Amino acid sequence: MKNMKVIHGHIGCGRVARNHIDGFLCAGAEIRWICDLIERKAKNLARFCPNARITTDYREILNDPDVHSVSIAVDHEHHFQIACDALLADKHVLLEKPIALKIEEAEELVRIANKRKKILAVVSQHRFDPLVRNVKRIIDMGGIGDISSISCTLVATRNADYYTQSYWRGSLKGEGGSALINQGYHLIDLMVWMGGKVKEVSGAWATKKLRGVIETEETFCGILKYHNDALGTLNVTLTGQQMWNTRILVVGTEGNIEFDINMPNKIYSMNLKSNIKNIVSVPKVRHTVIHPPGIPYYSVSHRQQITEFVNCIVTGRSVSVNGNEAKKTLEVILALYESAKTQSFKYLPYRGDSYGKRGTSCEWGETCY
Secondary structure (H helix, E strand, C coil): CCCCCCEEEEECCCCCHHHHHHHHHHCCCEEEEEECCCHHHHHHHHHHCCCCEEECCHHHHHCCCCCCEEEECCCHHHHHHHHHHHHHCCCEEEECCCCCCCHHHHHHHHHHHHHHCCCEEECCHHHHCHHHHHHHHHHHCCECECEEEEEEEEEEECCHHHHHCCCCCCCCCCCCCCHHHHHCHHHHHHHHHHHCCEEEEEEEEECCCCECCECCCCEEEEEEEECCCCEEEEEEECEEEEEEEEEEEEEECCEEEEEECCCCCEEEEEECCHHHHCCCCCCCECCCCCCCCCCHHHCCCHHHHHHHHHHHHHHCCCCCCEHHHHHHHHHHHHHHHHHHHHCCCEECCCCCCCCCCCCCECCCCCECC
8 A cells, every 4th residue: 555646636626725736746646636616716726737637516526436535625514515425435535624514414424434434634734833733742741731721812804805705705504604613713723632622611703894794703702611620712803904813822830832823833932841841842933934835824734734644545544633623623613603692601512502591500600691
């Protein structure tokens, strides 16, 4: 299997598609197919892999017995159905986030992947940023003691054209939300990855600048309480003047680290336990900047995640961000949305039921508002 050439098909030619094509080419895969409902978009993407075949029907890719894997980068609403069809066609799947819009759908994809013995990976490219991985390693080594709090902020800008030129963005049906499930997803994913199991959440949303343009939220604030009693705070807004700006502060009982997931990643401050400080080295700025193939703030770490995905197809190993990992992030996001909708705390595991409604007693000792 070592010399196996992975043959791949890509489905969905939107904003992030260029990163997928670049990643698979860097990983040494052959891109056999490119698919989009709009043929012109597929042809435009095919400029980067001229031997690829063009189709407007993803089933044509699934019917090709030579294809080992597909990447899916379509509207959120269709993640589940296309991924389900691909797994049932015995293709390995790399799925853009989120894994689905319902917990039951995520669980079904995991079940099918396990039954078919196929890889189901979900894009979480910032888990593969070299600096972020070093931060996670320091936390796991106990470099800041036990985590007390994780504070995450994202300020970005999205104008009306971003939504009106899309058939699905900003709609409840097509996107399932906006600021939280799309842009804020990256922060929640890291909060779950770094902080561990979440016990309960509370959230609030607002739309002012884009009111009348989108059905969904442009600003979201949330609180997470972890099983180890650490707290997490999230503030995401699409009303800023910057295209993409993040700040993540992880405070422990014996130190703290503050960094971002911009391009390139940067450490702002790092105070570690003395016994850890002497054995780890994380540069404050990553000086070697690799220019991303697509939109700059997507970074270049699709390459690392896709390389892992391709290597796991060849070797039979498991990917690090599988369906179960992606389901953890989705569960927190859906619970936050339900909390904002019902103005109440939500307890995990979350399965879509509306418990903890107004006027009931909450675990934190207060009445739910």
